[in-house]
Amino acid sequence: MLSFKERVDLLKSVYIFSKTPPNVLENIAKLLQEVFYEVGQCIVSEDSHPEGLFIIVRGKVQVKRGNYFIQQLGPGATLGEQALLSAEDHWASVFASEDTVLLCLDRRGFYTQVATRIEVMRAIISLQAAQFRDLSLREIPGEARSKVERMPLFRERNHQLRETNLKLEQQTEAIKAQNEELLWQKKKPGRKNEGKFWSPWSKLPNSTNGSKPTKLP
Structure with a gap:
């Protein structure tokens, strides 16, 4: 099981968090759950609602659309950010191609800690453009x-x-x-900021349960 410091260090190495301040990464690290998927187990199901952001710690996964193989991802790669931000169902399925350990940030944690970060949004746009190329x-x-x-x-x-x-x-x-x-x-003089930083995601999508991972102690 990763220590808190190891989780923060892993976040620093992830592309979409490469420009995120350390204090924000620490807040995100506190919310991460370590989960385990056996080889062949489905992590994300095509056309299912997004349940969270996944970061691969160890192992490899295959991304497939129907019977079509799209790509294989390894440690440091992220899963699910596009579906979470677009509030749409997953476009493809993801399967563990070997025993795989991931860190999961649930929807609420993603929307409160990640989705309001401009540098993360821009990194996701850049990442999607690279994936398309x-x-x-x-x-x-x-x-x-x-x-x-x-x-x-x-x-x-x-x-x-x-x-x-x-x-x-x-x-x-x-x-x-x-x-x-x-x-x-x-x-502004004489004014107090009583509000909080705004997010375009005021309502969270309902949860759907797919293949359940094994939560590590």
């Missing part, structure tokens, strides 16, 4: 049938990423404008 430039098999089968998936993913990035950019600008207004009110 990887999908578009990946070598297509020589068989014509495989090419035909691949194109609908590519178009679907392209459209979804564009829509999600647009939403994230709009939400980022809204957070930035509102937080700047609150800071201005706080600094």
Whole structure:
């Protein structure tokens, strides 16, 4: 089981948290749960509601859409941030390709500690753009049938990423404008800032239970 310091250090190495202040990372680390999935176990189900953000500590996972293999991810990779931010169902399924340990931040922790961070939002947008380039430039098999089968998936993913990035950019600008207004009110003479920093996620989605991991003690 990871110590608190090891959890903070892991967060520092994760791309979407690379510019997040240490005190915020410590707050996030306090909310993380360490979970274990056996080889072949489903971590995220396609078309299911997002339950949290996952960070791979050890092991590897496969991302699949239907029967189509998309990519394999290893330690330091994150799962679920796109579905959480877009408030949409998961686009693909994720399976443990070997025994895998992850850290999980549940929805409430994600929305209160992560979703209002502008630097995280921008990192997620950048990460999604890189993932799209990887999908578009990946070598297509020589068989014509495989090419035909691949194109609908590519178009679907392209459209979804564009829509999600647009939403994230709009939400980022809204957070930035509102937080700047609150800071201005706080600094204004004779005025007290009685509000809290605003988040565009005022309602949390309902939970759905999928494959249950083993929580580590």
